[in-house]
Amino acid sequence: MxxxxxxxxxxxxxxxxxxxxxxxxxxxxxxxxxxxxxxxKQISEHYVRTKYTLYDDLNKEFYADLKNWNAEINSENLSIRFKDPDVLFVMNQAVLRNSYKQILDDFFPRLLKVVSDYKNLIEEIRIEGHSSEATERIKTGRITERQDYEEGMELSQARTRSVLSYCLNDTKYPKENEWIRSKIIAIGYSKSHPVKVNGKIDWNASRRVEFRIKLNSDSEIQKYLATEQ
Structure with missing residues (x-):
């Protein structure tokens, strides 16, 4: 027991x-x-603060020129949008107009001056091209949706490459600056990211070029998580 x-x-x-x-x-x-x-949370808050600080610096640098350039700065995605394609390119071509070359001559070196203080926090500087929909041609059957998208992709990519080439080869920025060449890329989106005004697509406003600064917050988070595994 x-x-x-x-x-x-x-x-x-x-x-x-x-x-x-x-x-x-x-x-x-x-x-x-x-x-x-x-x-x-600390990493995220740090990059949110950085984003808005960078936005403030961009706004201070370019505010006086935005109206003349028909451009705007978006605080949420850190993009500088040039909104008038007729000022930027020859119609339906990737040829830069002299008016846009003059803008880039002024804009690009100053952009690099601003972002130079954030080098360790920047993952990419994207030149993004966006086209509009050929609505009438689609309605009349002269072109399909797929053909319109493919033509828009070809044009938007060609235009961003033209902008990239001009910025790197013809503007007066320090050519020994290899950092920018490792960060800047050109992307064409065709009509896949249209601009909406009051909830409706504005195809005229959708024809644009944007310089978008992407911070490396996602990379830093992934790097931190990898060290914790």
Missing amino acids: NEENEDSGTAGDFNLSISDMMSALCAIFVLLCIGIILQL
């Missing part, structure tokens, strides 16, 4: 030890999760 009680007590102590150990492990796991969440 006593032996049964002794065995029962030993089993109870063992079960209690397992329970305590599991509770301790759960507590450690919770603390680790809280630590990771707080660190990720």
